[in-house]
Amino acid sequence: MHLQKLTLENFGPYYGTQSVDLDVSREAPVVLFYGENTLGKTQLFSALRWCMYGSLSSSQSQEEDSEVAAHLNNIAKREGSNRISVGLTFEHEGQVYVLNRVAIVEQGRPVAVTASLRIGASVVPSSTIDSVVGRIIHPQIADFFLFDAETLSRFYERLADDRQRGFIKESIEQVLGIPALQIAKRDISELVNDALDRQAKADKSVLETQRIRQRLRKLASEASSLERDRAELQETLTAAERELERTREALQRASGLEGDLREQETLEAQISDGEREISQIKAEIKNLFARxxxxxxxxxxxxxxxxxxxxxxxxxxxxxxxxxxxxxxxxxxxxxxxxxxxxxxxxxxxxxxxxxxxxxxxxxxxxxxxxxxxxxxxxxxxxxxxALIDNSILPDFTAKTRRINEISFLQFERKGRLDSISERLKGHSLAEIRRLGSQQQDLTQVIKGSISALEKSREDEIRIGQEQRRLARQLERLSGADPKVVLEATFLRLVQESLDRTVDKFRERVRVSVEDSATDMFLGLIRDSGGYGGLQIGPDYRVNLVDTRGDMRPTSEGGKQLVALSLIGALKLAAVRGGPVVIDSPLGRLDLQHRENVLRNWIPRLGTQAVLLVQSGELTRSDADRLLGTTVGRAYTIRRPSGDPEYAVIESA
CATH class of the missing domain: 1.20.5 (Single alpha-helices involved in coiled-coils or other helix-helix interfaces)
Structure with missing residues (x-):
């Protein structure tokens, strides 16, 4: 996959229609976007992901995405426009793809999102667009091609978490092409079942043959049902993982807000009490007026x-x-x-x-x-x-009026603090945090249950395979067996067993290759590399940083980012599917030496296209010229021509 052009219309700060040429050569594969904080780099990154997958972040799905309306440019909105669109032109396997995603935002109505895709002169049906894009770069592996500083900061922790690591391992195997071999295993298994069934038909007169045939049919049905259940379980697991990631991000955004939320509740109660007290005093003043x-x-x-x-x-x-x-x-x-x-x-x-x-x-x-x-x-x-003289009316009226003024002033202060807190909280509430916490627990249970069910499914698959092989050997010994069919079934079983071993060996060989590449990359990135032995990657893709004696050693946040970059780079090299790498603010946590190492030793190894969105604190133009030199094919600057935060433009640097 090679990106050629990105077109934005009223997306975030990009008012009107703006197009960016991304086409670069192999000799100069780097595209740079310079932009200070808040100018719109992340919006550009989100626009690319939304165009490809219909989601604004890796933890969202199209159905969960309720934030598209918030990305409608406010200037366009004031002018009466309700259309957001992002277009992406790219080349893949010699063909040009033109992908467009459009959102219509209308007040009081759900956001209407549509997508269109043209491959050359052919129009792809809208119902198949997501699967077509998924075959090029599946959403499950998109984090290895489209990632930002936040993705990097989470990557190391996810690798250390058993449940998260299982999800990443599956994504890694998608990148490495192992599922294709697993599909081949399933196809061979179906051929074996067919051969065994034909073998059992060869002698219908033999009762034992009939019994074996019935049992084989039942096993084949169980295997087919098992495959469907496993696919559903995997889909449930994937959806739950993504929803859990989204929930955790929401909880993380809400972390540290408990104090504000408690103060918000206190202020709301005080405001309510103040309103009641004012109403009560007004009633008392009314009684004073009555007499x-x-x-x-x-x-x-x-x-x-x-x-x-x-x-x-x-x-x-x-x-x-x-x-x-x-x-x-x-x-x-x-x-x-x-x-x-x-x-x-x-x-x-x-x-x-x-x-x-x-x-x-x-x-x-x-x-x-x-x-x-x-x-x-x-x-x-x-x-x-x-007794007829009542001198308390005027003092009471004065005191009650003074109290109303005092409470009104307090209410003004309380509402001011409440508005300030509400602005910080942006819709968060203690009830919402409790709901997210409960949802996190529920999703964790769903994930545990799905993983347990998948493990049992694998055990059942092994059991069925063993029984099928046992029945096949029994069929071979029957007198009515067809030698040709017996030979075919035997050959297919040998192919099946050989493919099992091949997949395991391939998985291990690729793991070792990824470990070597990741170690090589890490040692090229880290300062004082002589004190490190490199990275150790286990069969489950647990990543450990070790010293020269092979002992584990801790690392800083910046070190974790380098580990993540090394693993992603190694996977990119080993991937069966190539694609551009788009990185948003990748150098923020790194010091100057490590930034230079990343730019000199990591970026050039990413492949034929690397798009970097950076701010001056990460990379200045002079540093880019010095460190990247002629590898920069295109460079752009994001700026605000009028100082209006709702209007940003992308210009050639």
Whole structure:
């Protein structure tokens, strides 16, 4: 497969229609795209994958992809356009393929995605497009041809995980062409069953022959059913693996958000409580207004109350004064006539000044009594008027209004924080994370069950094969057996056994070849290669990094990336199907020395076409000229001509 041209229409930041020439020669196989972060390199990478497979990432399928609408360019959307399209022209086995995928995005409706494919002058039926593309580079092995820094960072960990490694092993064997040999094994098995059936028909009169024939037919049926079940199990396993990968990515994106999610729940509860408190205070203010009419009479009532209290105070003071003068008169009269003091009980003695004092006291008492009457103290009226005055309405209204303002300010702050958190979370919720966690557990169980069922299927296949061979030997010993058919069945069985051994030997030989190539690549990439023995790849494709003594040694994140690059490069060399390598930001975690090693020693060995999407922190133009030299066939720059993040253009560098 050789890429020739990529055409984008309203995909991500690529407004309008833009085309990029990717055709390069064997002498200059590298295509470079320079673009700083956020300009649209990853969008370009996603567009290529979406055009080929209808999915935006390796963990999605067409049915699961709900993000296509988000890739409609906003400028085009504002202008009324609802069309996204990506076209890819490539050559394969001497024929030119033109593949187009179009999405129509309409508000309130599911995204309508259609695909078209033309091979030369022939139009391929839409129902077979995916299988045609899959025969060139199957989605299961696309990660070995289209990969980014994230794929590399996951690759090493997946190889260390038993379940993930089984999935990768299957993908690797797809790259290496082993399934084609396995299909040949199945075809030979069917020929063996047919020969045995014809052999059993040779002598229908023999009861033993009939019994063997019936048993062979049953075994053939079991084998056929087993093959169908295995295909379904493999399909279920593959789908579950991809869904689990997607779920894990979603959980990984949500990791670290629990604090925000808990704060989001707290803020939502506080906002709800605040709204309820505001409603309650408003109801209380309404009740204040219901009895607030009395506040209009408060001034008059207060004035009247002051008058009554003043009159009561005057009357009380006059009464007190009269009482005191009367007591004084009584005291002086007692002194004049002798007797006992009415206050302290002591005997009073006559005093020459008593008469004068008594006359003065009587005159004062008479003057008070003769003054203007003030009436009696009227406490009952004072209490009744005081009860009518309600001075709490205005303070209550002020306090409740102040509280509403305080809560409203808090609500504004809470909603502001909530909006900020919601923007960070982008639709995540604790319920969604719990659902994803539960889904991850369910998918893990499905995968375990599928793997267990596949292992049992392999055991059953071995059992059926052994019994078929045993019955075949019995048929050969029967007197009515046809020598020609016996010879054919024997020959086919020998071919079947030889093919079994051949597949196993081929698998081992390819594994050793991949291990040697991967080790050679890794030692050419790593700094201080003398301290490393290379890579050890087990039969199950567990990859270990070892020192010169063969002992395992740990490595950094950058080292893991180099291991992944080495394995992918080795598989690319050993692959029965060639294809371009498209890499998005492959050098981000590597230091300058390792970047140079990758560019000098790895890129040139990838084959006839390598497309690199890089930013200046990974590779400058001067470094590209120095390290890649004449191997660069085409170079492009992604830029924003107007500074608008919704409008990026691809220009020749």
């Amino acid at each position: 607030g009419w009395m506040a209009v009479a408060n001034a008059r009532l207060s004035e009247k109350l002051d008058q009554v209290r003043s009159a009561n105070n005057v009357a009380s003071e006059r009464g007190r004064e009269i009482s005191e003068l009367r007591q004084k008169v009584a005291l002086l009269e007692g002194k004049r006539s002798g007797g006992v003091c009415p206050t302290c009980g002591q005997e009073l003695s006559a005093d020459p000044t008593v008469e004068t004092d008594l006359a003065t006291a009587r005159e004062a008492l008479g003057a008070v009594l003769a003054g203007s009457p003030s009436g009696e103290v009227d406490l009952r009226t004072e209490r009744r008027i005081a």
